[in-house]
Amino acid sequence: MKFVKASLYLSIALAISACGEQVTVESHLENAKSYLNENKVNESIIELKNAIRADTKNAEARFLLGQIYLSLGDGLGAVKELERAQSLKYPDNKVLPLLARAYILTDSDSDVIALSTAAKELAAEERSQYLAYQTLAALRSEQPELAKQSVELAQSIAQQSLHSMLALAYLQLSENKYDEVKTLISRILTIDPKQVDALMLQGQVSIVTEEYQLAVDSFKQFMELQPRYGMVELLLANALLKAGHDEEAEQHADAILAKVNNQPFAHYIKAMVRFQAKDFAKASEHAEAALSANFNQFNLKLVAGASAFYLKNWQQSYHHLSAIIKYLPKDHQARRMLAVT
Secondary structure, eight states: OHHHHHHHHHHHHHHHHHHHHHHHHHHHHHHHHHHHHTTOHHHHHHHHHHHHHHOTTOHHHHHHHHHHHHHHTOHHHHHHHHHHHHHTTOOHHHHHHHHHHHHHHTTOHHHHHHTHHHHTTSOHHHHHHHHHHHHHHHHHTTOHHHHHHHHHHHHHHHTTSHHHHHHHHHHHHHTTOHHHHHHHHHHHHHHOTTOHHHHHHHHHHHHHTTOHHHHHHHHHHHHHHOTTOTHHHHHHHHHHHHTTOHHHHHHHHHHHHHHOTTOHHHHHHHHHHHHHTTOHHHHHHHHHHHHHTTOOOHHHHHHHHHHHHHTTOHHHHHHHHHTTGGGSOTTOHHHHHHHHO
16 A cells, blocks of 8 residues: 555656646746847847756757857857757758758758758748758859759749849859849848848958948948858958958957967968068968968968068078969069069
């Protein structure tokens, strides 16, 4: 009899414990959603992590956390959580378009394309969104025919949707149709001024068309909206350098190097800025760091060679300048430097 009573008490205790745990998970989810509505992103992340800690197989918590990471530009974090949500059978209509963009942020183009079969079952708007990312992934992986097919399909599904226009803009950029790209971007940003993929594309095409201030403004907006996407700070630093904002470009290069001290493009930015400031020792130091990482841009070799010349390091100057001499105009100062060395 005592054994039966003990077993009964134990069963009740376990049931109460399980109910309490479920309430806790639901409570964390509700708190997370409430914080999101108040734009308290960090607090929402904490609540979702607590929900996952209590129930590692909670698909909604995984999805919401992945969605937040993606909105911050954290591609790796988003991929991890959205893949988990997908494996836990969270609806594809919600997960798949976001997962495709997360793969884009992490340069996982083959993974984007691998979602194409599942994407056929998506609703029209969500499929159009996926097709925009499939277009970009196809172009980056040198599959132009797939890109064209993706655009045609997106246009047939929802020609005037933001993502159908974005898909077409990607394709037209690959065909050097810059005016058409600008028109499409303008239409997208008129409808949604915070459409981050259009802002990124606007920055990239502005670099090509040498509208450097517009590139700066576009990348700054993107960085404000999705601050965890590290690549955008490199793009911004480059745009600032091209726009003649050397001091600001160097500040961003310093910030990048504080996190990744061997980042070659940041060293390139530093070398160019320091050379303009006639700080030849620092210019040489950063140029050598970038070159040692196989960042072999013509103007970087020129800066490396000229800096070494001014530092009277003749051998190093000769090494860099002799590699680019045939590309220099006959009256270029670097030719005279090389003659001296």
